[in-house]
Amino acid sequence: MTASTETLTAAFRRRLEPGHYERLRLELAGPVATVTLSNPAHRNAVDGAMHEEIADVFTALHRENAVRAVLLTGDPAGGAFCAGGNLGWLEEQAPTGEGYEVILRGGIDLVRAVLAVRQPVVAQVNGAAIGLGATLALLADVVYVDEAAAFADPHVGIGVVAGDGGAALWPLLIGPHRAKEYLMTGDRLTGRRAADLGLVNHALPAAELAGAARAMAERLAAGPRLAVELTKASVNLLLRQSMEQVLTASIAMEGLSFHSADHREALRAFADKRAPRWGA
Secondary structure, three states: OOOOHHHOOHHHHHHHOOOOOOOEEEEEEOOEEEEEEOOHHHOOOEOHHHHHHHHHHHHHHHHOOOOOEEEEEEOHHHOOOEOOEOHHHHHHHOOOHHHHHHHHHHHHHHHHHHHHOOOOEEEEEOOOEEOHHHHHHHOOOEEEEEOOOEEEOOHHHHOOOOOOOHHHHHHHHHOHHHHHHHHHHOOOEEHHHHHHHOOOOEEEOHHHHHHHHHHHHHHHHOOOHHHHHHHHHHHHHHHHHHHHHHHHHHHHHHHHHOOOHHHHHHHHHHHHOOOOOOOO
16 A cells, blocks of 8 residues: 655645654655654653654544545664753753743653544564663554663652653553552563563564564455544543543653752763762
8 A cells, every 4th residue: 555645735844854854754655644753862762842743743643534544653873762851951951940841741741642633553662662762662653672671760860750641541551550560660571571561562683673663564454444543432432531631640740850959960960970879
């Protein structure tokens, strides 16, 4: 199955042009669009520009009839799928209410856009998925991971709340007790362990990952469109309801923890290259 470029809207054609996005690459091969997170200097971490661009591209994909499936991956030059939120950008925004509102609004817009896109999304997690990076992977409909890659939500390691969606997604996928263990400790899993727990769908050797993820995206794109998209929408009613209940409050709690003594100690420890002394 192929999609003619003549069927694309003008707005989507512009998004396909090189340089349209600062922190993403958008490509189209037949009916499968590929969104590549690209901030290689910071291991594909999410900053303000990427926040806005992810929300924009998934909103545009939702409206594009020529696209029947989406493949989400990380720029190989970044050495990770996504290393989470860019700490420098977060520290710049977080100290004021006005600045943190930008983070809160951007995070909510991002999560809503990815969950709401009608086409099936396949994540090709080609390296570490940390914090918000893990959340982005888990927002996809089918998740393929490098079996050796690190997968974690280690917000607590810098003294802040796991507020970017992990508090809603992880319990739904692996149950509240396991989710709390990993979110409260920040412990890392390998991609293989994440698959064994049911957090992701498939863990494969790195050399097999791209082919398997694309094959699934093409299979979903070739299926009965309405049945596939509305089945996704039906299951996502539960996910979206959970997100709406938890996301705003958990991001707000994250903002509160950015002003804590423990977070300040985490930053000092990072600068001093030592372990944090919590409660100091």
